[in-house]
Every structure is written in structure tokens, then in C-alpha cells.
Amino acid sequence: MVGNATATSPDQNPAARWSCVGRPESGRDFVNCPPGTKLENYLDFPTCWDGRNLDSANHRDHMAYAAGQTCPASHPVVVPRLELLITWPVNGGGLTLAGTRNGTNVTDQPGYTFHGDFFNAWNDAELKRRVADCIVAGYICGTDGRPVQQ
Template sequence: MNARLRGVIGAASVALALALIGSVVAYQPAGAGPLVNHDGVNHDNHPAAPDAHQAAAIEGQAGIQAASEFRANCRASHRSGNDPIIYPNQTGVSHVHEFFGNRSTNASSTYTSLKAAGTTCDPVVDLSAYWVPTLYKNGQPVAPESVTVYYQGIHDMQRAVAHPPNLRYVVGNSRATSPDQNPSARWSCTTQSPSSRDFMNCPAGTKLETYLDFPTCWNGRDLDSANHKDHIVFWAGSCPSTHPVVLPRLEFLITYPVNGGGLSLGGTVNGVNVTNAPGYTYHGDFINAWDQPELERRVRDCVNAGRICGTNGNPI
């Protein structure tokens, strides 16, 4: 699929995703009681299914083309069972994630530690931490072939402001028990337009790819929240009065050098970390550690100005 083409979930792809549910082991329902593993770690603090209003906003945003943007091209850095947003200072507690951007990201990462480290991204002024669950094919981990992180103007772009330093949030539902519980999950195949919330069985000559869109309406106050999502919500015709500050849309476009079947994700089943989670549990995390003046310049000169810019923050 062309890098700028956004597929929409068709009836056939949804049917395929639903057909796959029967082959998946039972997952802890989203919104159910505390999810505690054998080490006594509470896994209930990861964002669960969105409400109906936010689910509709997520679905609607998937079809919105960017009117302006700048980008960072990143490489995979490392993988580990850490998550500094969900399980800060708890090394090895999380299911396995694939990290890109900041090279130092671990369970104990702070804004200060991220700012002192290096990055796999172009431009090097983007020291942000980005991560998603690790992809597996036939039980073996697969690193992304390419990662593009877009910062896009999709609505009210003249009013958009730069993400504040150390802003962090999570999108997606790692505890989904069916595709309809995670409208953020969006899988497709290169050179093709259909998409699905569960894995696509991409034909020979294509590669698996995924888009992950982040919300754009911030409450203007909190850098995080108890469930790591309530301080930022998805735009639904406008930003609500509770979340009036417009941010550029953060979007991951990740391509993996695989096709066919045998695919799974790092995840958590009944309190135990596994590597066979289904595609509809896909999610992503972000901590802003950009050089703030450079981020603000890009928002002003690209997003606010209605221009498409490259990694150097200049119009293409």
C-alpha cells in the first residue's frame, strides 16, 4: 500500500478477524477485575477498551488525510519486557516491547535520562521514546524493517501546539478479547489498500504493515493520567471543552519484513506475559523528549503553515 494511503476496515476483513478469534486462548476481558500475575504484579493499569464515543472518533480519524506534517524516520533500537509508563521502575515485568527512537528506554526511564541519551531517529533532535508490542512469526521475534513517525495537522491545524516536554500517553487496548474492543489496531499489506484489526495474511511480494494513530485533544494541564489516556482524547468533530488544546496527530507507520501467517504479538494472558497475543491487542506508547525549540519550529513552520515537511523540518 502506498505510504500515504489509509485503508478502511471492510466487511471481509472484519469477518476474517472474527473468524480468527476462536483459535485464540481466553483473554482477560477489558474492564474486568485486577489482572495479577504469579509475581503479584497488577496488570490492570493498561488502557482498556474505549467508550462508544471515543471508539467512533478513532474510527473516523483513520480516514482523515493529513493536510500538513513533519516526520521522523526511525530504526528499531532494542526489545525488552519493560514499560516505563505502565510499570515504571519494574524491570522485566511487562510483556515484550519493540523500542525505537531513544536508545536508552527502559523501565526506569525519565525525561532527564532520555534527554541524556541517543536516538535511532532522523532527525537526531528527536530523543522521544516510542514502543509497541514485539511482533512474532512462528514464535520468533521480528524487528520492524522501517518506522516512520508522523506529526500531522488533521484538524484546526493553525491552532495546534507542540507536545509539551515529557508528555506521555498510550493508545490501543492490549487486553482486547475481540477486534471490536480495539479500534486503534489497523493492519494492512504493502501495495494493497484493505485493512483489518487483526493480522492480514499478506501475499507473496508484499509485507505486513500497521498504522497507529494517537489522539489530538489535550486537557492542557496533565502530562499523564492514572490510566495513561484520559488527559488526551480523540477529536470528534471538535476538541471538547475539557480538552481544548489541539496537538498534531502522532502516527506510527511500521513495516515488517514478513508476510503470510504464523503471526502474533507480545501480550499478557491471565496475568502471564506471552508471545502469542492476537493482532487486535496492538497498542503503542510515547514519551516526548524532542529538543523542544526544534519541535516548536516544526509545528509552526509545517503543521500550522499547512506544509508537508521532511525529517529536517523543511517543506519537501
């Protein structure tokens, strides 16, 4: 789990970022992208594991964020970086994510409440191969899990 669905300020959810594709500005709350562009959201998952627990009561405590390039002593196992990136086209006069369903507003929460979950459904052998061939070997790989020809 990453993000904070109950955040009451941007500082309570540093994992979420919003920006317009091709523009340098970003923030933890929704940004207003011009028509014809794309709104994007990033969620950065923790990269350090405690090495013991596959889950925890709050689904968070078994994982931690690195400080720079170093994992804390309580979470010494480095795991591959996982980032969820979602991009929405901006049409018409702008984009709102506070849409309606059957005429009723379904959300009016700010962008800093964005959150997500990761469930590993990889075939174990294929995941191990991709980690070895791409991450451990230091290559950028394509969607087929093979190093991109440089």
C-alpha cells in the same frame, strides 16, 4: 499510550489497523499478506488534550480523540496528529508475528491487542520550529524538518 493490550475483541481497539502495502483491505486484526509484499500496522494517537494534565493515572484520560474535526469540550486543546506506522517484509510462505524465543511461543495474542507509547525526547526549540514551519504553516516537511519543495 495508544491501543489496548488487553482487548478481547477488535471493537475494543479502534486505534490499531493492519493492512498489506498497496492493497485497499484493512482490519483491526492481523491480515494475511502474500509473500513478497509487506504487512503494515498503524496506531493512531489521540489528537485532543485536556489542557491541564501531562499524564493521568491510566495514562489515557488526559487525552481524547476528536469527533470528526472537533475536540470534545473536556479536551479542548488540539495537538499534532501522531501515527505510528510499522512495516514488516513478508518472506517465504507468509508472516507470523507470534514468533518463538528459545523454542517457546512468546505471543499468541491477536492483532487487535497491538499497542504503543510515545515519549517526547525532542529538543524543545527544534520541536517548536518544526511545529511552526510545518504544521502551523500547513506544509509537508521532510525528515530535516524543512518544507518539501513542491
